[in-house]
Amino acid sequence: MEELRAKAKELLAAGTVKVVVGYGEGSDKYRARAVFVRKAEQADKLICDARCQQNLAVYLTRSEVKAMGKPAVVARPPAMRTLLQLAAERQLAPGDVVVLGISADGKLLDLPDFKAIESYVATVPMDWESNPELARLEAMSSEERWAYWKEQFSHCIKCYACRSSCPLCYCSRCTVECNQPQWIFAAPHTLGNLEWHVMRAMHLAGRCIDCGSCSDACPVGIPLNLLTQMLAREVKSDFDQVAGLSADSEYALSSFKPDDKEDFIR
Amino acid sequence: MSEFEPKITAFVCNWCTYAGADLTGTSRIKYATNVRAIRLPCTGRIDFMLVLKAFAQGADGVIISGCHPGDCHYTAGNYHARRRWVLFRSLLGFVGVDTRRIKFAWVSAAEGAKWADLVNETVAEIRQLGPFKQYQELLALRHQPIEVA
Amino acid sequence: MMETRILKKQALGTLLERIRGGGFRVLAPSKNDGHVVFKEVATLADVDCEAIQTTLSPKAAVFPRCEELVNYTFTAKNVRIEDHEFQATPTVLFGVRPCDARSLAILNSVFAWDVKDVFFQKRLEATTVIGMSCTKADDYCFCTSVGGSPGDTSGSDLSLTLLGCGDYLAEIVTEKGRRIVSLAEDLFGPAGKVNKEELLPKIPAKFDVKELTGKLPDMFTRNEIWAEQAMRCIGCSTCAFVCPCCACFDIQDEASRQGGTRLRCWDSCGHGQFTLHASGHNPRHSQGDRWRQRIMHKFSYFPDRLGYIACVGCGRCSRSCPADMNLLEHLESLVEAK
Numbered sequence: 001m002e003e004l005r006a007k008a009k010e011l012l013a014a015g016t017v018k019v020v021v022g023y024g025e026g027s028d029k030y031r032a033r034a035v036f037v038r039k040a041e042q043a044d045k046l047i048c049d050a051r052c053q054q055n056l057a058v059y060l061t062r063s064e065v066k067a068m069g070k071p072a073v074v075a076r077p078p079a080m081r082t083l084l085q086l087a088a089e090r091q092l093a094p095g096d097v098v099v100l101g102i103s104a105d106g107k108l109l110d111l112p113d114f115k116a117i118e119s120y121v122a123t124v125p126m127d128w129e130s131n132p133e134l135a136r137l138e139a140m141s142s143e144e145r146w147a148y149w150k151e152q153f154s155h156c157i158k159c160y161a162c163r164s165s166c167p168l169c170y171c172s173r174c175t176v177e178c179n180q181p182q183w184i185f186a187a188p189h190t191l192g193n194l195e196w197h198v199m200r201a202m203h204l205a206g207r208c209i210d211c212g213s214c215s216d217a218c219p220v221g222i223p224l225n226l227l228t229q230m231l232a233r234e235v236k237s238d239f240d241q242v243a244g245l246s247a248d249s250e251y252a253l254s255s256f257k258p259d260d261k262e263d264f265i266r
Numbered sequence: 267m268s269e270f271e272p273k274i275t276a277f278v279c280n281w282c283t284y285a286g287a288d289l290t291g292t293s294r295i296k297y298a299t300n301v302r303a304i305r306l307p308c309t310g311r312i313d314f315m316l317v318l319k320a321f322a323q324g325a326d327g328v329i330i331s332g333c334h335p336g337d338c339h340y341t342a343g344n345y346h347a348r349r350r351w352v353l354f355r356s357l358l359g360f361v362g363v364d365t366r367r368i369k370f371a372w373v374s375a376a377e378g379a380k381w382a383d384l385v386n387e388t389v390a391e392i393r394q395l396g397p398f399k400q401y402q403e404l405l406a407l408r409h410q411p412i413e414v415a
Numbered sequence: 416m417m418e419t420r421i422l423k424k425q426a427l428g429t430l431l432e433r434i435r436g437g438g439f440r441v442l443a444p445s446k447n448d449g450h451v452v453f454k455e456v457a458t459l460a461d462v463d464c465e466a467i468q469t470t471l472s473p474k475a476a477v478f479p480r481c482e483e484l485v486n487y488t489f490t491a492k493n494v495r496i497e498d499h500e501f502q503a504t505p506t507v508l509f510g511v512r513p514c515d516a517r518s519l520a521i522l523n524s525v526f527a528w529d530v531k532d533v534f535f536q537k538r539l540e541a542t543t544v545i546g547m548s549c550t551k552a553d554d555y556c557f558c559t560s561v562g563g564s565p566g567d568t569s570g571s572d573l574s575l576t577l578l579g580c581g582d583y584l585a586e587i588v589t590e591k592g593r594r595i596v597s598l599a600e601d602l603f604g605p606a607g608k609v610n611k612e613e614l615l616p617k618i619p620a621k622f623d624v625k626e627l628t629g630k631l632p633d634m635f636t637r638n639e640i641w642a643e644q645a646m647r648c649i650g651c652s653t654c655a656f657v658c659p660c661c662a663c664f665d666i667q668d669e670a671s672r673q674g675g676t677r678l679r680c681w682d683s684c685g686h687g688q689f690t691l692h693a694s695g696h697n698p699r700h701s702q703g704d705r706w707r708q709r710i711m712h713k714f715s716y717f718p719d720r721l722g723y724i725a726c727v728g729c730g731r732c733s734r735s736c737p738a739d740m741n742l743l744e745h746l747e748s749l750v751e752a753k
Contacts, residue, residue, distance in 0.1 A: 148362070158681075183315045186665075220415070265371060266370065408678075
């Protein structure tokens, strides 16, 4: 924590960055919140503990934050993967952001460039390698899974907190809001909700870096990260690609191999 | 008692499967009439949302067919489509949708007979499976007022 | 002087049975996968009596998340509207906190304003509110700062307050409340003198709402304040949707060549496209502008035009906000702003 504050102070005092996007004390002892420190003396607001899980990279594509000037961002491994993926999608150029990396065990990391981030994230295992909830669902029959997701989607209120909290959902005009044509139902009935979550998962397939922000943000507790996580694992097993490990990776759905597996096509 | 006749929507590419289906006709091969074919330039253009739309419009099954890998008129469209289907199929299966409702095939412009077989088999299988209750039940519920959380 | 009775602890379950027997659907706070929400309950066992507050408010009972307004068919040269008489389901909202009970009048002021919204009105008419006074509060609650209180009966038809012995003080507030009692007269005994105030949690007001509403009109142009407050807001609709007072809606047409259905669904001013014009111009193009709208609407325009603060201090927005915006903190900060 002290190291982080000192580093932030240094960056702000030297004018290297105009804002440090980090974590500060939240509404109660269980919560942390995003803070935007612009003066070196305010760097003491920064905290870094187990409460600090929100993926702060979501703020880097917002115009209000971009307008402040070059940022530094406090990044845990999921946020680090986000930065690499944003770079791969040409949303971030090298040098656009200073990364205040926080290792999986809470230490401040010196990550001067994308290469350094790539080296670090390669050492952090992905959650989908061992998520018991994913395994539990896959062990169900197709009917049981349908009943499960139908129930979950019936609670969705279409607040779009999942989309808003996702750093990779940065489209200025989301497909669901296009009404010429209306691709999927926009109303918050179960079918509309199912179509929305299927659409979002597909638009994130090969891009989602599995930070879990979507699930954390959902006010009614739908485990949305299971959808994106399942697909992230499929992309790995079917195409041997993983998002967020390199600033130069290819998007799985705009690349191909002539011998990509196909056991269901007649 | 009338038997259930499935409604099938087929998304096919212009250069291979649509031409192949034409050949089926000119060859005077009779086949099931349950399919509405939608012609697109290439399977690469088939958005997964079109499939959802077909189901939302009452389709009981969907066929997606295009050029064989390596033969795409636009070189690589079907390779991109293939990847998309692998993931879309996994996702639908994961949320519990019966993926037997969507059939994928490579049918070339010369495979008139294959098209007829594909359609006949699909129609027979979907007839067995019955109407697509999962989607249709949710479609019917769409306009019920949602007065609880 | 409001008529009071005592409802014995063990009679509460029977009361619910009698209500259901009387033809009412009962919606009450109930556990759902880690969250407590208002849903249909069959017995008292389904009701969560402990939760300080539910995640979503009971507003869906009168203002559904999604509802059909009209059905239409396309004829050769015209459109035929299917006009069917809308029937509301007789409903009892049970276990409604005083803040939520107050919110119904606030919603009604919008839906009975220039156009009497028949869907809302019929549902409100068909709804009976059994309020449940609060026994505890958390730091997110601020009902007393906006004119409410943990034992307020306004908006309830029958108000229950838990006594130390486990029985309930029942206050019959309206005729609808009396009708509920008449379904189960045998369950209600006479009440002696009860000091209700003693039973309620003490919630000091956190800020002066009059001072806030007085200051706000001149703060409209203070863009730097709004931008600063909204910095961490991610622009979703969580706050608007969990709020018992928010009434913005979107109209969705689901149609085919044959005809279609016009639906009304919840919407929120927090979204970037809420005020996007067809020309491409957006008068509220920054999150700061949209946050300003939220505050000004609830604490300035609404009281000005309709006579209510459009906030009952239930705290839901702050509990559910994914970015931890915390409305109360922002309101306090606005009162303190120079």
